[in-house]
Amino acid sequence: MTGKELAAACGFTLACGSGEREIGGEIYCCDLLSIVMGRAPADGLWVTVMGNLNSIAVAVLTDSACILLAEGMGLDEDAKARGDQQDVTVLKTPLPVYEAARAAAKALGLP
Amino acid sequence: MKGLHYHYQVPGDDFTRAGEASGAIKAALKKLGFSPQVVRKVAIAMYEGEINLVIHGGGGEIDVDIDGEKVTMVLADHGPGIPDIQKAMEEGWSTAPDNVRSLGFGAGMGLPNMKKYSDEMTVESVVGEGTTVTMVVKLV
Numbered sequence: 001m002t003g004k005e006l007a008a009a010c011g012f013t014l015a016c017g018s019g020e021r022e023i024g025g026e027i028y029c030c031d032l033l034s035i036v037m038g039r040a041p042a043d044g045l046w047v048t049v050m051g052n053l054n055s056i057a058v059a060v061l062t063d064s065a066c067i068l069l070a071e072g073m074g075l076d077e078d079a080k081a082r083g084d085q086q087d088v089t090v091l092k093t094p095l096p097v098y099e100a101a102r103a104a105a106k107a108l109g110l111p
Numbered sequence: 112m113k114g115l116h117y118h119y120q121v122p123g124d125d126f127t128r129a130g131e132a133s134g135a136i137k138a139a140l141k142k143l144g145f146s147p148q149v150v151r152k153v154a155i156a157m158y159e160g161e162i163n164l165v166i167h168g169g170g171g172e173i174d175v176d177i178d179g180e181k182v183t184m185v186l187a188d189h190g191p192g193i194p195d196i197q198k199a200m201e202e203g204w205s206t207a208p209d210n211v212r213s214l215g216f217g218a219g220m221g222l223p224n225m226k227k228y229s230d231e232m233t234v235e236s237v238v239g240e241g242t243t244v245t246m247v248v249k250l251v
Contacts (some may be wrong), residue, residue: 023201034162034220037228041148050215057130061137061154063147078127086134 001108003066004090006045010093011108012068012100015051016080017089023065023108027101035057040064045108047101051075051090056082064089070100115143115177121161123170126214126236132173133158140182145250152248153182159221160186160244166211167191168242182248183228192238200226200234 004019006012008084025044030036040046042063048055049071057077059067069075072094075083083090093100105111117139119132137154157173162173168188176183193199200222207217226232229246236242 004217031215032218032220033215034159034190034218034224036215037159038220038224042151052214053127054129054216056212057134057158061130061151063151063154 003091004061006104007091008068008106010103012091012093013067015069015075015090015092016083017087019089019091021065021087021089025051025065027108028064028111029097029101045104047097047104049097053082055079056088056090058101059088062088065089065091068093068100068104070095070097095106115139117173117175117177119175121164121168121170122177123165123168124196125170126165129162129165130158133161136175140177143177149248149250150183151182152228156188156225156246156248157184158200158222159228160184162216163221163244164190166207166216171241177245180250184229184246184248185243186246187241187243189234189241192240193234193236193242194238195234196234 009013023045025041026032027045029047030038031048031050036058043065045066046064047068051069051073066089069092131246168190171188174185198204202223203219205217205219211217230249231247233245
């Protein structure tokens with residue numbers, strides 16, 4: 001399932017990127033970027049509230065397929081520009097982290 | 112394969128540019144056809160080092176050498192140095208200031224992640240003079 005398809009299935013909003021990349025890995029939730037760097041799985045969905053420029057860099061370097069911003073958090077302008085430039089798919093939802101991850105897991109068919 | 116060399120200057124305290132060098136190396140390795148596992152290891156190890164240069168080192172320099180067997184990254188700064196390297200290697204130990212923590216860094220995972228994602232790592236540091244970290248990721 002692509003980021004765009006996940007957004008349609010769960011009512012998330014596409015905040016930047018094309019949304020075309022396939023989400024093929026696990027779901028990972030964390031906000032501290034150094035922990036995310038060490039543990040986020042490649043090709044996965046990363047759920048966080050951090051929508052800054054460094055989040056985009058972390059997603060690129062860990063090869064995350066998609067960022068899901070929970071709690072209604074937005075991307076700042078620099079992050080959106082960099083995300084579009086590097087085609088990092090970022091989705092948004094007003095849901096809290098746990099509920100957002102649960103909804104995504106259901107849509108992705110994860111246990 | 113003939114050796115390749117890349118050199119980067121990393122400005123201090125500029126979080127908007129942090130990750131540029133690691134991103135460039137990641138793109139170069141991908142283009143050279145290295146496996147996704149090697150690319151990911153190098154990208155993560157180098158980004159953590161690059162962030163350390165920005166947060167702690169007041170900026171610095173990164174030299175990357177690639178040959179047929181390994182990728183070697185040398186990150187050097189002229190920052191305050193690390194008084195207790197063993198302590199700095201512990202997960203969760205951090206001296207990052209609050210403004211850095213608010214960006215999502217400062218979890219005390221930088222050096223531990225660098226060790227985890229490289230196959231060999233050495234840290235040389237002199238208080239008041241600076242720190243040099245050398246990391247090797249093997250290709251085979």
